[in-house]
Amino acid sequence: DAKTTQPPSMDCAEGRAANLPCNHSTISGNEYVYWYRQIHSQGPQYIIHGLKNNETNEMASLIITEDRKSSTLILPHATLRDTAVYYCIVTNFGNEKLTFGTGTRLTIIP
Amino acid sequence: DVKVTQSSRYLVKRTGEKVFLECVQDMDHENMFWYRQDPGLGLRLIYFSYDVKMKEKGDIPEGYSVSREKKERFSLILESASTNQTSMYLCASSPGGEGNTIYFGEGSWLTVV
Numbered sequence: 001d002a003k004t005t006q007p008p009s010m011d012c013a014e015g016r017a018a019n020l021p022c023n024h025s026t027i028s029g030n031e032y033v034y035w036y037r038q039i040h041s042q043g044p045q046y047i048i049h050g051l052k053n054n055e056t057n058e059m060a061s062l063i064i065t066e067d068r069k070s071s072t073l074i075l076p077h078a079t080l081r082d083t084a085v086y087y088c089i090v091t092n093f094g095n096e097k098l099t100f101g102t103g104t105r106l107t108i109i110p
Numbered sequence: 111d112v113k114v115t116q117s118s119r120y121l122v123k124r125t126g127e128k129v130f131l132e133c134v135q136d137m138d139h140e141n142m143f144w145y146r147q148d149p150g151l152g153l154r155l156i157y158f159s160y161d162v163k164m165k166e167k168g169d170i171p172e173g174y175s176v177s178r179e180k181k182e183r184f185s186l187i188l189e190s191a192s193t194n195q196t197s198m199y200l201c202a203s204s205p206g207g208e209g210n211t212i213y214f215g216e217g218s219w220l221t222v223v
Contacts, residue, residue: 030208043114043200043214044153092208100153 004088009105018075020104022088025069030092033064035073036100037084044087044100047073078108113137114215116201122221129188131218133201139213140206142184143168144176146197147217153200159184160206191222 005023012018024033032051036044048055048062050071055062061074075082087103117132135142143158145168155168157176165176173195177185184203188195201215 032208034211036214041198041217041219043202043217046211046213049211102152 003099004090004101006086006088006101006104008102009107011107011109012075012078013109014080015077018078018082018106018108020073020075020086020088020106021070022073023070024088024090027068027090028092031090032092033062033068033071034089034091035060035062036087036089037082037106038087038103039084047086078106080108080110082106083108114201114203114213116199116215116218118218119216120219120221122223123188123191125192125222127188127191127222129191129220129222131186131188131199131201131220133184133186133203133215134182135184135201135203135213136182137203137205137213138181139203140181141204141212142178143202143204143212144174144184144186145200145202146170147200148197156186156199188220191220193222196220196222 032049034049035047038044048057048060050062050064064071085103085105087100114135123129141160144156145153147153154170156174157168159165159178162181175187199218202212204210204212
């Protein structure tokens with residue numbers, strides 16, 4: 001699986017959009033970009049994934065650059081409950097050996 | 111919503127005890143997984159299963175075994191618990207295939223004393 005690079009921490013004001021970047025310059029053609037988050041002491045929660053096109057669901061939007069070497073997760077209206085560690089993963093799930101890395105610790109400020 | 115349910119959130123066991131961690135998914139997923147998560151080490155795959163009665167070793171199978179007698183249920187067994195098996199254990203399931211999604215349970219915090 002391709003390696004990803006994320007900033008270790010970010011703050012965002014409540015009600016504002018949180019934009020979390022991820023670099024994955026070694027991504028290969030059949031690998032998807034997945035985002036998960038983990039709230040303290042809980043299991044990782046799936047947020048969204050995409051291959052080439054931008055994606056949106058009820059939780060977030062995923063913007064993938066045209067060259068697929070980076071992506072941004074957007075939480076449109078952050079709430080205090082969005083405080084968590086966010087993980088960007090690039091994988092085709094070929095062997096299910098997920099590598100979560102250290103992620104970005106997002107803190108929503110009241 | 112996909113639901114992966116782990117039977118115990120918090121357990122405390124003694125060294126040498128046999129420990130069972132149970133996991134059930136309600137989405138008829140083909141694949142099920144057991145991971146452990148430790149600070150600084152990320153998620154590590156212990157065992158996974160692609161079908162009933164089938165199992166494959168992950169990265170750290172030593173000291174563990176698994177059982178999948180029914181499609182919806184995947185059990186992790188610590189044959190003789192040791193203190194270095196103190197960890198958070200995560201069960202997950204997925205439908206399988208490229209671009210599919212893995213869904214995780216809430217986690218089981220195991221302390222071996």
